[in-house]
Amino acid sequence: xxxxxxxxxxxxxxxxxxxxxxxxxxxxxxxxxxxxxxxxxxxxxxxxxxxxxxxxxxxxxxxxxxxxxxxxxxxxxxxxxxxxxxxxxxxxxxxxxxxxxxxxxxxxxxxxxxxxxxxxxxxxxxxxxxxxxxxxxxxxxxxxxxxxxxxxxxxxxxxxxxxxxxxxxxxxxxxxxxxxxxxxxxxxxxxxxxxxxxxxxxxxxxxxxxxxxxxxxxxxxxxxxxxxxxxxxxxxxxxxxxxxxxxxxxxxxxxxxxxxxxxxxxxxxxxxxxxxxxxxxxxxxxxxxxxxxxxxxxxxxxxxxxxxxxxxxxxxxxxxxxxxxxxxxxxxxxxxxxxxxxxxxxxxxxxxxxxxxxxxxxxxxxxxxxxxx
Numbered sequence: 001x002x003x004x005x006x007x008x009x010x011x012x013x014x015x016x017x018x019x020x021x022x023x024x025x026x027x028x029x030x031x032x033x034x035x036x037x038x039x040x041x042x043x044x045x046x047x048x049x050x051x052x053x054x055x056x057x058x059x060x061x062x063x064x065x066x067x068x069x070x071x072x073x074x075x076x077x078x079x080x081x082x083x084x085x086x087x088x089x090x091x092x093x094x095x096x097x098x099x100x101x102x103x104x105x106x107x108x109x110x111x112x113x114x115x116x117x118x119x120x121x122x123x124x125x126x127x128x129x130x131x132x133x134x135x136x137x138x139x140x141x142x143x144x145x146x147x148x149x150x151x152x153x154x155x156x157x158x159x160x161x162x163x164x165x166x167x168x169x170x171x172x173x174x175x176x177x178x179x180x181x182x183x184x185x186x187x188x189x190x191x192x193x194x195x196x197x198x199x200x201x202x203x204x205x206x207x208x209x210x211x212x213x214x215x216x217x218x219x220x221x222x223x224x225x226x227x228x229x230x231x232x233x234x235x236x237x238x239x240x241x242x243x244x245x246x247x248x249x250x251x252x253x254x255x256x257x258x259x260x261x262x263x264x265x266x267x268x269x270x271x272x273x274x275x276x277x278x279x280x281x282x283x284x285x286x287x288x289x290x291x292x293x294x295x296x297x298x299x300x301x302x303x304x305x306x307x308x309x310x311x312x313x314x315x316x317x318x319x320x321x322x323x324x325x326x327x328x329x330x331x332x333x334x335x336x337x338x339x340x341x342x343x344x345x346x347x348x349x350x351x352x353x354x355x356x357x358x359x360x361x362x363x364x365x366x367x368x369x370x371x372x373x
Contacts, residue, residue: 026098030057041071194339198228267310297322
């Protein structure tokens, strides 16, 4: 099931701006007995958490972040409910007001335009959220045996494709009617999904208002699109150098003359580990035919042993590099990687000839090039 397993992005800063001095003032129903409030977000490659006491349903957070940043608010109770009481919010300049006569999850957010727009956008995308929730519920209600069946997998994939079509349609409608809204940039990111395509996204971006496109947020997004252009099919893959498992520096360009699968993964990434048997099979079938693999790991700092163990356990007997900087991996940033697993197939001249070949697709593509085994 693709969407249930492949979206591994943490809460991330969305667009770069000047320093954002944020204040959040919240008031929820005192009767529900909240005791603590937590604020969690990612900035500068690190997860930041803050907490405060809830008094008579009220609590406040304030601070500074370098960018407009999406964060999660959570309230804790003396007796924890079955479901977490949480709310997504943007940390932006000004005072954001969170008010509810019930739980935090039911709150209305006002005070800052981005958060007001975010609530409107969430309501507009509710049909997509409902469809995803229903499909998730169906998946987790199925037996382990049913989950493993090919028929159920095919059914889930078909449903996911239908939801993706709906999501893209909703995002397009929102963008056309909100050409000045920051959330239209979020809609555009949603349309890109985990494997964004420059050729599809650039024309959509160009439809936004000139004010939004030339804002600091818009310029940042255009910079991201420029990265995607450089790693599109038909482009020559950007060269890089990174240390292998023994600390020796390996350059991508040193593999010129061979077909190379540039593979982004990590030991902690469940979908990557699930995909590895397909990659191993393709490698073993074609490694004698001018084909090799260079894997770039997004493993965390201090986790080299986990990286090495996964290589050994999964029988990944090809070249591996990493700077052990997690999502801040220099090669991942160079290639605009926002989700893993992800891969690019390069021809002997270093030109990108295919991307995101999962399941049997890699072996099929290699069969087209080298002939069937």
